[in-house]
Amino acid sequence: MSRLRFQISVSLDGFVAGPNPSEEDPLGEGGEQLHEWVVKLEVWRRSHGREGGETNASSAVLEEALDSIGATVMGRNMFGGGPGPWGEEPWNGWWGDEPPFHTPVFVLTHHEREPLEMEGGTTFTFVTDGIESALAQAREAAGGKDVSLGGGADVARQYLAAGLLDELQLNVVPILLGDGTRLFENIAGVDLEQAEVIEAPGVTHLRYRVAA
């Protein structure tokens, strides 16, 4: 069964981005620290076309995800380029010519747009008819593999509240951001079960199953 999985890096005080995000600093003040654990990994660097890096207890967590994900769903904000219609020279994502997904990606938006084929196996398909449609299309495209929910936090909350998420993985980073974008806001009544806990340098991976 193809599962919908969401993993995100979060500060110990529950923020997925720091305060005052900007185009130069999309993760807000201090937010870059949320990703220090991953950008230093060899497996992450390889999937992003970079050399070097280290191997530690987080590597297996990331490798398992890379191997088992067949498609991705993400929100318009995560894809980037600002709100509203796409315009004459539309934004093609944060990731350059060869995005690190290497699978079909379904972008939730209110504005129609033709599919965008990138190098390395990533195709962005723009979905305007809602989160259930995006998930159905991603499941179909994933060919039996899992679907990754790419974020952001608002889209994750929508899938969680709708009972469509199967697995939640928090990468808890030992920092306090004090302010910013919270992962969880006003969501209750979701039945979670602990699935796995992995301690790694500078991060703890907490994996939960979402009960049906």
Add this chain to the structure above:
Amino acid sequence: MSRLRFQISVSLDGFVAGPNPSEEDPLGEGGEQLHEWVVKLEVWRRSHGREGGETNASSAVLEEALDSIGATVMGRNMFGGGPGPWGEEPWNGWWGDEPPFHTPVFVLTHHEREPLEMEGGTTFTFVTDGIESALAQAREAAGGKDVSLGGGADVARQYLAAGLLDELQLNVVPILLGDGTRLFENIAGVDLEQAEVIEAPGVTHLRYRVAA
């Protein structure tokens, strides 16, 4: 060196109590679930004068704390009885004649009061000259053992912001309360290091050292 340690049960969305707390429901709606992992433990029941209970991976965490704590500091709200002067028939705490601390307890308050000696080794001393004084008195009373910060969340934030806390342990319970009292609010710039992660039934214990 006697350390100041704070441990608290927190929902996955960062709440230490649910919404709408009342005298009948001091932990707010759903807040009781935060403590289900502990009240079923044999070691907890024994320290509270009760029989029965189970032993699991959380037991050693709790036993280590019970063995190493020589004194406790807590806020007035944690001690209870409402705000303001103590009155003619003052509140003697939530815990009956034999509180489960079995050590000296220092209660932060703005209102002077004579020390209160209970059964089983617990003495409540009321401290009106601030958090540093309460900690110094507790360290003296602890006789080389550690000092436990008993809460609530507001007092913990004061000690954390003042750089006086040495260890932070979050008992993360896999529930989403959606609303209530947050553990962390507007605290940043605290340097934390992962110390230990322990997975147990219905809870994950995350222990952090606070860098000096």
